[in-house]
Amino acid sequence: QKEVEQNSGPLSVPEGAIASLNCTYSDRGSQSFFWYRQYSGKSPELIMFIYSNGDKEDGRFTAQLNKASQYVSLLIRDSQPSDSATYLCAVLVTGGGADGLTFGKGTHLIIQP
Amino acid sequence: DTEVTQTPKHLVMGMTNKKSLKCEQHMGHRAMYWYKQKAKKPPELMFVYSYEKLSINESVPSRFSPECPNSSLLNLHLHALQPEDSALYLCASSLNQNIQYFGAGTRLSVL
Numbered sequence: 544q545k546e547v548e549q550n551s552g553p554l555s556v557p558e559g560a561i562a563s564l565n566c567t568y569s570d571r572g573s574q575s576f577f578w579y580r581q582y583s584g585k586s587p588e589l590i591m592f593i594y595s596n597g598d599k600e601d602g603r604f605t606a607q608l609n610k611a612s613q614y615v616s617l618l619i620r621d622s623q624p625s626d627s628a629t630y631l632c633a634v635l636v637t638g639g640g641a642d643g644l645t646f647g648k649g650t651h652l653i654i655q656p
Numbered sequence: 657d658t659e660v661t662q663t664p665k666h667l668v669m670g671m672t673n674k675k676s677l678k679c680e681q682h683m684g685h686r687a688m689y690w691y692k693q694k695a696k697k698p699p700e701l702m703f704v705y706s707y708e709k710l711s712i713n714e715s716v717p718s719r720f721s722p723e724c725p726n727s728s729l730l731n732l733h734l735h736a737l738q739p740e741d742s743a744l745y746l747c748a749s750s751l752n753q754n755i756q757y758f759g760a761g762t763r764l765s766v767l
Contacts, residue, residue, distance in 0.1 A: 575754055586746055586761045587699065631698055635754065643689055643701030643712060644756060 545570045547634050549647035557655050562619040564650050566632030569613070575635040576608055577644065578617045580628045587631055591617060622654045659683070660759035662747050668765045671737060677762045679730040679747030687753045688730040690722060691746040693761075699746055705730060706753065737766045 546569040556562040564578075575594055579587035591606040593599045593615070599606045605618040615634075619626055629651050633644040661680045669675050679688065687706045691699035704712035705724040713722075719741075721733040730747055742765045748756040 577755070579758075586744070586758045589755065589757060592755055637753065642753065643691070643704055643714070644699070645701075646698035648698050 545573075545634065545636060545645040547632055547645050547647035549630075549632050549650050551648055552651040553653050554650055555653045555655055556622050558622060558624060560622055562622045562626065562652055562654070564617040564619075564630050564632075564652065566615045566617075566647055567613055568615070568632075568634045568645075570634070570636050570645075571610075571613065572636045573613075573634045574637050576606070576615045577633040577635070578604075578606060578615075579631040579633060579646075580626075581631055581649070582628045590630075619652075624654045624656050627652060627654045660747055660749050660757055662745075662759035662762050664762060665760065666763050666765075668767065669734065669737065670767050671739070673737075674733070674735045676734065677732040677745055677747075677764075679732075679749075679759055680728055681749040681757075682728055683749065683751065683757075684727075685749035685751045685757075686727060687750045688724065689748040689750075689756060690730070690732055691748065691758075693744040693746055695743075703732075734764075737764075739766050742766045 578591045581587045593606040593608045603620045607616045629649040631649045632647040690702040693699040703722040723731040744761045746761045747759045750756045
């Protein structure tokens with residue numbers, strides 16, 4: 544059973560601060576991890592992906608992966624009001640063929656001006 | 657370019673209608689996916705096509721029928737849907753069966 548857990552929020556963060564989003568997953572066979580941003584009424588947009596333990600940085604975003612703890616996080620530095628959205632954590636278990644993503648329920652992030 | 661194009665953007669249909677959703681990508685991706693997303697819920701996988709062959713069918717009712725005519729196109733044929741099938745239908749594609757890029761979705765309402 545593949546499960547991905549996220550705190551649904553809302554998570555309220557002041558503008559300019561660091562937003563920290565967390566995700567845990569149940570399947571130890573999971574190999575790839577993704578963060579998608581979804582604005583209300585729109586489709587998911589890929590923000591970050593990470594495969595290896597440690598940190599991966601891209602601009603204001605940092606993804607962190609700890610496979611031993613089965614934990615993935617996303618940090619957003621210098622948060623902007625435009626970052627207000629639902630952030631979906633997604634996990635891929637590749638069994639040698641194509642596989643679908645398993646999503647968490649998403650964290651609703653609100654950046655307060 | 658990571659563009660996945662879905663048509664139509666919106667669709668309203670009655671329970672006796674037959675309609676089709678279309679998805680197209682020209683990135684050379686060999687895996688394509690259909691997801692269903694209800695309001696305030698995460699996307700749920702419906703079907704996966706890999707190299708134009710159906711590789712995953714997540715026990716979706718037969719009133720949903722996928723089709724992959726070629727490596728760039730993916731269709732979802734709809735027939736005798738129920739009001740609870742109203743949702744955002746998302747198509748995605750991936751090059752290496754890993755990173756998936758989503759289209760804008762088709763918002764379906766079944767009356």
